[in-house]
Amino acid sequence: MQPQTYTTACGKTVLIQRKLFLKKLTLRFSKKQKAFVVSAPSLLSFSKVTNFIDSAHAWFAKMEAHQPKALRIIAPGDSISVLGNIVRVDFIQSPKSMVVLKDAVLEVHGIQSKFGQTLSKYLKDLASQKFSQYSHEYAAVLGVKINQIVIKDMKTRFGSCSSFGNLNYCWRVVLAPEPVLAYLCAHEVSHLKEMNHSKKFWTHVERLCPDYKNLQKWLKQHSKELFMHF
Ligand SMILES: [Zn+2]
Numbered sequence: 001m002q003p004q005t006y007t008t009a010c011g012k013t014v015l016i017q018r019k020l021f022l023k024k025l026t027l028r029f030s031k032k033q034k035a036f037v038v039s040a041p042s043l044l045s046f047s048k049v050t051n052f053i054d055s056a057h058a059w060f061a062k063m064e065a066h067q068p069k070a071l072r073i074i075a076p077g078d079s080i081s082v083l084g085n086i087v088r089v090d091f092i093q094s095p096k097s098m099v100v101l102k103d104a105v106l107e108v109h110g111i112q113s114k115f116g117q118t119l120s121k122y123l124k125d126l127a128s129q130k131f132s133q134y135s136h137e138y139a140a141v142l143g144v145k146i147n148q149i150v151i152k153d154m155k156t157r158f159g160s161c162s163s164f165g166n167l168n169y170c171w172r173v174v175l176a177p178e179p180v181l182a183y184l185c186a187h188e189v190s191h192l193k194e195m196n197h198s199k200k201f202w203t204h205v206e207r208l209c210p211d212y213k214n215l216q217k218w219l220k221q222h223s224k225e226l227f228m229h230f
Pocket residue numbers: 187191196197
């Protein structure tokens with residue numbers, strides 16, 4: 001069977017979709033698949049498809065230039081911040097998907113077309129573990145009860161809470177320094193005491209997180225950097 005993906009010399013991985021009645025090749029970025037996709041006539045040879053992808057240098061450069069920093073696509077060899085530590089992300093071909101942190105290298109094992117998926121799953125799990133740890137710790141200090149913690153990919157905010165004791169967090173905050181993540185937990189857990197942003201609310205936040213003002217500022221200034229594609 002023909003390969004389903006191709007990686008260019010500049011490190012762009014492109015998914016190859018074969019279509020029976022297609023007349024010409026097209027290259028696009030699929031938001032749904034979060035990947036570059038080439039549609040190719042099913043009978044066209046693999047080398048013709050890869051020649052076409054290789055000739056699209058200018059197109060890739062243009063795509064990159066038009067992508068806000070926020071939509072950076074993480075590729076093997078890139079560096080990212082995890083809880084404030086800068087790590088290089090490496091890809092290791094393997095039949096088993098897993099992520100291993102070795103010194104300052106995050107090794108993503110698996111198949112190349114699942115690279116982004118494997119990496120983001122690892123980050124979501126880590127986010128879930130950290131949000132849960134801090135939220136329960138702070139809830140114990142304030143004497144409030146958490147009903148449920150849900151980790152989501154929220155687009156406009158990083159956390160929210162309901163009067164039923166449900167806390168929602170955006171997993172991308174795991175890309176911020178750890179004290180920022182802890183601040184967010186202090187903020188949402190304090191809402192279980194005060195469902196508003198009154199003076200009283202901020203006294204709870206300050207009790208849990210004395211440096212909250214600086215951390216809140218960091219989150220405001222850097223929020224766009226947390227939104228990147230995987
Ligand atoms: Zn709030």
